[in-house]
Amino acid sequence: MTEKTDNSRTGRCAARHLRTFLLAFLVALKLLPVLAAPSFRADKNYPAIGLRMRVLGGSAPEPLPPHKTYSYTFNRDSESYKKDLFDAHELWYATQHAGQWRDNAGNVLALGRATRLLPQVESATRHVARDDFDVALADPATEFDPENSASLSAWLKAFSGCEPQQPESLRTGFNLTHALFFPVEESATLVYAFRVKTRMPDGKSAPSDWFCAVVKINDGTLKSKTRKDFETHFLANVSALPQSDLATAAAATSHKLTAAPSAGASEDLPQHPSRAAARKSIANMKGWWYAETPEYIFLSDIRSAAGKTLVRELQKTMPALRNAFTRLIPPFKAEIDVSVVRIYEEPEAYRQYVGKTHEWSIGLWSPMRRELVVLSQGKDRKETMSIIMHEGFHQYLFYATDKTENAVWYNEGHACFFETAQIDSRGHVEIPENSRVSHLGQNFDAAVALIPKLLNFGYNEFYMGSEQQRSLNYTTAWALIYFLHKGVPAGKLDSYAGILDKYLKNLSDTKDAAAATAAAFEGVDMPRFQKDFTDFWRRGRNAARRFDLFAKTE
Numbered sequence: 001m002t003e004k005t006d007n008s009r010t011g012r013c014a015a016r017h018l019r020t021f022l023l024a025f026l027v028a029l030k031l032l033p034v035l036a037a038p039s040f041r042a043d044k045n046y047p048a049i050g051l052r053m054r055v056l057g058g059s060a061p062e063p064l065p066p067h068k069t070y071s072y073t074f075n076r077d078s079e080s081y082k083k084d085l086f087d088a089h090e091l092w093y094a095t096q097h098a099g100q101w102r103d104n105a106g107n108v109l110a111l112g113r114a115t116r117l118l119p120q121v122e123s124a125t126r127h128v129a130r131d132d133f134d135v136a137l138a139d140p141a142t143e144f145d146p147e148n149s150a151s152l153s154a155w156l157k158a159f160s161g162c163e164p165q166q167p168e169s170l171r172t173g174f175n176l177t178h179a180l181f182f183p184v185e186e187s188a189t190l191v192y193a194f195r196v197k198t199r200m201p202d203g204k205s206a207p208s209d210w211f212c213a214v215v216k217i218n219d220g221t222l223k224s225k226t227r228k229d230f231e232t233h234f235l236a237n238v239s240a241l242p243q244s245d246l247a248t249a250a251a252a253t254s255h256k257l258t259a260a261p262s263a264g265a266s267e268d269l270p271q272h273p274s275r276a277a278a279r280k281s282i283a284n285m286k287g288w289w290y291a292e293t294p295e296y297i298f299l300s301d302i303r304s305a306a307g308k309t310l311v312r313e314l315q316k317t318m319p320a321l322r323n324a325f326t327r328l329i330p331p332f333k334a335e336i337d338v339s340v341v342r343i344y345e346e347p348e349a350y351r352q353y354v355g356k357t358h359e360w361s362i363g364l365w366s367p368m369r370r371e372l373v374v375l376s377q378g379k380d381r382k383e384t385m386s387i388i389m390h391e392g393f394h395q396y397l398f399y400a401t402d403k404t405e406n407a408v409w410y411n412e413g414h415a416c417f418f419e420t421a422q423i424d425s426r427g428h429v430e431i432p433e434n435s436r437v438s439h440l441g442q443n444f445d446a447a448v449a450l451i452p453k454l455l456n457f458g459y460n461e462f463y464m465g466s467e468q469q470r471s472l473n474y475t476t477a478w479a480l481i482y483f484l485h486k487g488v489p490a491g492k493l494d495s496y497a498g499i500l501d502k503y504l505k506n507l508s509d510t511k512d513a514a515a516a517t518a519a520a521f522e523g524v525d526m527p528r529f530q531k532d533f534t535d536f537w538r539r540g541r542n543a544a545r546r547f548d549l550f551a552k553t554e
Helices: 007-033 088-096 130-138 149-160 223-235 243-252 273-280 305-328 348-353 381-400 409-418 437-441 444-454 459-463 465-491 499-510 514-521 526-539 542-547
Strands: 045-048 051-053 068-078 077-088 098-103 108-113 175-183 189-198 206-209 212-216 289-292 296-300 339-344 363-366 371-375
Touching: 068 371, 077 088, 077 130, 088 098, 088 130, 088 149, 088 339, 130 243, 149 189, 149 212, 175 223, 175 339, 189 223, 212 223, 273 289, 273 459, 289 305, 296 305, 305 339, 305 363, 305 381, 305 409, 339 348, 348 371, 363 381, 371 381, 409 459, 409 465, 409 514, 437 444, 444 465, 444 526, 459 465, 465 499, 465 526, 465 542, 499 514
Parallel strands: 296 339, 339 371
Antiparallel strands: 045 051, 068 077, 098 108, 108 212, 175 189, 189 206, 189 212, 289 296, 363 371
């Protein structure tokens, strides 16, 4: 039988299917993420800057990363010594930077305040001492002349990283005394300079310092469109906060978290450049706050009450943990730097801050930045604490050993050792077995065989290779440190009792981690050591579990 086609019915079905497809397509379009052009819509007060203005719509404040620190070794009278040097431009930029915001599309608004020109610092190296920089910055030659166009152009070039061309004067309106647009060659960058009218107590007005706004377009929006929106909505509305309101507004947006009962008062805390720089890095950032102890300063954008409770807990527990670090690894020098810890709530903000190289991580200690950065694990408080205690040991060891590079088995082994530390209400620290013990049991023979190689691994060898191999490296390093700290004294294995002390002593003398490792294990019969290690992990752990490593601190 031949099928007969009803053309009218077929046409109606086709039309209905077409309408259905178009409707589904339009719905799908609505569901797709749309990268909106940079916008400047909502007025907000920024008392630390002294302005009421419209930052990028849908943006979050972005901290200025700490400046990099470059450790140099110098020789004097046949003796070597270390000195921290810095990039002069980074130090200067931090003094002129007023705030920065980034939206979901990656568009950035950076705001600067012109107070000093970039100083020229005499140095035999590419980097400069902080004291030398401070002297150069205070020199009259770096004074910024707000009435001198060449001075403004030089400042803008240093701040924006662009070569400013002849500026265009813009309408100032009621709130501004000056407004300039500086064309630049960069296709996705806008550079502006402006001064606001500051109302004086006598009712008169005076021009403020020069402010600079740098807009970096990341979403492909035409430069002309962004320029129109910035001038229409930002420049037309930016204004100075009344002087009488600044103190009240600043108090209402205080960045300091109420201190935990055990923490010292701010005025009693040791004032170090790192502490001051940490506070300044969030001074103009709504939603960011800090908490302190004599040893630490914690910076965070966590909004939840649980997150702030976590930081108050850190104020109590981290100083106690620091005492435990000090007990096992006495610092080479009496004074060490304050430890800066920055805790992010949102993964995207964390990834943006640490950069592409480390965006896979959830916590890291950056010796060059002198900062421990952590991504909060939300409701998993235990995991967040574990990350901070692990990375916090790396931070402590860097300072305690006078910035000397340590052997990776010692550094990572101790970090894993402390990541499960338990601290009671009296501040007493106990170190239970790590959950890595099950991984050790599953790969025990491989771990035992790895020990001689692990002791000679550099950082590249430790971190390279497959994920399985890296996991085994971490587990073996932890098991080795646990054995030396708890298994050896609990089992009275006196022939190994001095290994860790010898390592530190030789590291202090030689500043050579490989030489310190060789000295620590000199005379140790490695096959015998591996057998005793094996016996401990397979049969002799009960005494070690009960061994109180910090009993004498009570």
